Amino acid sequence: MTVEIVDVPVPERWDDDSEGARLLRAWIDVRNRVSEHEWGGDTSHALSYREAWSQWRAAVAERETIRTLALVDGEPAGRGLAERSLLEAQTVAEIDALVLPQHRRRGVARALVDQLLGRMRAQGVTTFQAWVDHRPAPGPRLAAPTGFGEVPAGSPEVRMLLAYGFAIEQIERMSELHLATAGPALAEHLAEAERHAVGYRLETWTGATPPEHRDGLAALQARMSTDAPAAGLDHEAEAWDAARLLRYEESELQGGRTMLWATAFDETTAAAVAFTTLVSSDNPRVWYQHNTLVHGEHRGHRLGMLVKAANLRALLALEPDAIVRTWNAEENRPMLRVNEALGFAAICSAGAWQLQETP
Ligand SMILES: CC(C)(COP(=O)(O)OP(=O)(O)OC[C@H]1O[C@@H](n2cnc3c(N)ncnc32)[C@H](O)[C@@H]1OP(=O)(O)O)[C@@H](O)C(=O)NCCC(=O)NCCS
Structure with missing residues (x-):
């Protein structure tokens, strides 16, 4: 051989x-x-x-x-x-x-x-990271140092990663929502979120962000790199401006993909304070729930549910049979609470592994 x-x-x-x-x-x-x-x-x-x-x-x-x-x-x-x-x-x-x-x-x-x-x-x-799907299996378990989630310890991929000196840092939950069953409840979720989200205005759009919103959305996008739970994974704050946002959107939209945005704006300052995106794939039924973020100063007003329910409603009009897939850190309880309420159910665990070498 x-x-x-x-x-x-x-x-x-x-x-x-x-x-x-x-x-x-x-x-x-x-x-x-x-x-x-x-x-x-x-x-x-x-x-x-x-x-x-x-x-x-x-x-x-x-x-x-x-x-x-x-x-x-x-x-x-x-x-x-x-x-x-x-x-x-x-x-x-x-x-x-x-x-x-x-x-x-x-x-x-x-x-x-x-x-x-x-x-x-x-x-x-000097730092290597690997995101690996772990399927349920009997036998010993390996727990994440975050205290949230564990994976079977004896699978070939775990043995290989351990043999190379990787350590598990975080476990993400991959979950899936079937719009055909979750769709009817979306209007109620949206109405309930709107009752709490007083002083905010909601906007949805398809494709690239309109020019007047690019600076605001770029600033929010930058916060994804600092605000989403990263456990012990090495990372750096990302600098985003309107040009980078446009490049990112073009990369998603190239090849015929569709991108749906839902954004909440503070009515007093007109600033964008929460957003979420859904991206299509070449399989018309399969969509991916990408980033969602509520600015730290605007949490606790159900804005996460507001933007997600609004965006899923937009998808319902486009593809009523869609399956939406997403990944969330197991310790990210606020986001998981919203997703679980919407009907997302776990289908797999993904381990985030890291190997740190001294330069
Ligand atoms: C994990 C995977 C890549 C291993 O591929 P492979 O070609 O069989 O691996 P190798 O033969 O090169 O073995 C590499 C090491 O993995 C470990 N390993 C792999 N399969 C194993 C098994 N069934 N039992 C025990 N150890 C195993 C061993 O440490 C092995 O080194 P060794 O033979 O020197 O002891 C393969 O099973 C796979 O594609 N799995 C699905 C995708 C995946 O999880 N990829 C990992 C992403 S990093």
Whole structure:
């Protein structure tokens, strides 16, 4: 058996016969086949070639990304990913390895991970982070140091991460909401939130943020990097301005995605004080609940429920059968309370792991 690792660069196109397009499709095929296997045959977590390609292209200026494909006797067997921001926290990289079920336990992941770690170390990276799905399994458990959540301790991915010296820092809950069942209660949730949210005005829009709101939304977006619970994970405050917001929105909207915004404004100052976003995927039914934030000085007025219920109502009009997926830190009780009330139910635990090396 020979294992060869090749780089997968961002191709000019994803859909032609070029070597680059072929590699992109092979890389995504590995990702989707592993995902289908891990989700017990559910293909709705797949990423389309087009979606992947437009995301890859959009990230080129702001992120350094290494994508690799492991070939066993010439056939794709696994894929590697390492990524770091070029804007902030440049010494922190995210790392991920996936191996097709029939090629496991032959050192493929080790070959991928060793190379990714080495190449990122050469760029000055000293902290590695990995977000890993953990499915229920019997046996010993590993608890997060936050005190919220635990994962099965004996799975291949946990054994591998521990063997590399990673420690679990935080557990996120991945949950899902089915609009067909949750939809009818949204109007009542919205009305209830509106009764408490006195002195605030709600606005929703589709696509890029209107120019007059960009500065305010950029300022709120920046707070996501400091206000969302990060447990012991290394991170840095992000600087956002209107131009960065526009770049982020374009990266989401490229490749045909739709983005729904709901924002609450303080009626006295006209400042944007809370927002939430929903983003579509190439599967018309599958949507992702992205960022939600209520400014620290405006909490306790049900603004989180207000913006989320309003945005889900906008989605209901567009795609009444939508499934909405989201991730929240298990210790983020205020956000989970809103999501649980709306009908989100847990489908998986995601562990945030970290390996800190001394420079
Ligand atoms: C985790 C995963 C990547 C391992 O791939 P793999 O090619 O089988 O892993 P390797 O053969 O290179 O083994 C690497 C190390 O993982 C650990 N490991 C992997 N599978 C194991 C198992 N079934 N039992 C015990 N340890 C295991 C061992 O420490 C092993 O090192 P060793 O053989 O020197 O003892 C693979 O199971 C997978 O793709 N899982 C789903 C996706 C995922 O969770 N990825 C992890 C993201 S970081």
